Amino acid sequence: SYMFKWKFARNKSQLAKEFEMIKFDISKFNLSGETIGDISSNIQKFEDECLDEDKKEKKIREKLSGLIGKQQGILINLFGEKSEISEDNIPYWDEEIKELEVYKDRAKNIKYDEKIVLKLKKEKESYEDRLDYLDGMMTNFQKDLEKIERKSNDILQSEEDYLYCKTSVDLKAVSDKLQKFINENESNRDSVLKVMGIFKEIEIEEKEKISKLFGKESPISKYFNEITNGLYEEVLFNQKISEIEVKRKDGAVLEAEKLSGGTYDQLYLSIRLSLGEKLLKGKKGFFIMDDPFIKADPDRLQRQIQTLKKISESGWQILYFSAKGEVKNVLKKEIKDGSINYIEIKSIFI
CATH class of the missing domain: 3.40.50.300 (P-loop containing nucleotide triphosphate hydrolases)
Known part of the structure; x- marks a missing residue:
């Protein structure tokens, strides 16, 4: 009938417009197609490519994250950290590195070795413990000298010639x-x-x-x-x-x-x-x-x-x-x- 033909023509016109709009949208992604099947096939290929790129990006991010973690570990091991938030430590690490820049040409032929660094750190800790021990001994020695000074002056009872015992x-x-x-x-x-x-x-x-x-x-x-x-x-x-x-x-x-x-x-x-x-x-x-x-x-x-x-x-x-x-x-x-x-x-x- 006449009404049916009119509705069919209208729907066909609308579909044609929507099809042209779809063609325009996919052209932004460098996709084309003369038929719906072509367009669907091209979109599927695009999605597959996007998934591949996403996987590649994810791998790169994981690799970068690992590298960042490793570098942070080295920085923490060398300089310690001021905060639990990594970003807050960056200015502190920058300052520490700047202070060491004066030594950058001092050992050009020496390659960084974590084992050597750990060994030197242990030696440093050993020397610091030894220094603390010696400081304790010096404190006790100073106390002994004070006792000797006090008792010596009590024994000698010389007001004019007070004896000091500091060294x-x-x-x-x-x-x-x-x-x-x-x-x-x-x-x-x-x-x-x-x-x-x-x-x-x-x-x-x-x-x-x-x-x-x-x-x-x-x-x-x-x-x-x-x-x-x-x-x-x-x-x-x-x-x-x-x-x-x-x-x-x-x-x-x-x-x-x-x-x-x-x-x-x-x-x-x-x-x-x-x-x-x-x-x-x-x-x-x-x-x-x-x-x-x-x-x-x-x-x-x-x-x-x-x-x-x-x-x-x-x-x-x-x-x-x-x-x-x-x-x-x-x-x-x-x-x-x-x-x-x-x-x-x-x-x-x-």
């Missing part, structure tokens, strides 16, 4: 000072022990005579009590063990060998003074003394000097040699008024 050179100087101190104390102790040895020899022959030199009313006890400011009230001679003993004001009796170095010196001085009087049978003589109170603190020094002044006033002459400034300070008044003859000897060493 091995200081340690040698402190050692020399302490050795000198020990030698002086041992010398004084030896002197006292020699005197005590003499007493022991005399005791064998005349114990009773020796005993008369000691006791509460003896000159030795008198001098020792005065020098120690009453701390010790009596010097005794124990005939049973042939030893000199001292009695404190609290009643405690101590062996002379157990006294401190300073108290030993005081006892030695008391014995010297008493023996001097005894040997000269009441006549006055003189004493030569070479820094007998070098270990005395200011209070003890004051009392010992006062004792010597009393002995001097009683007619004894005393030649007193000292390099201790405190002695001059104690005798400042007597030096000024001329009651003692003060002579300062200049050092002959340059």
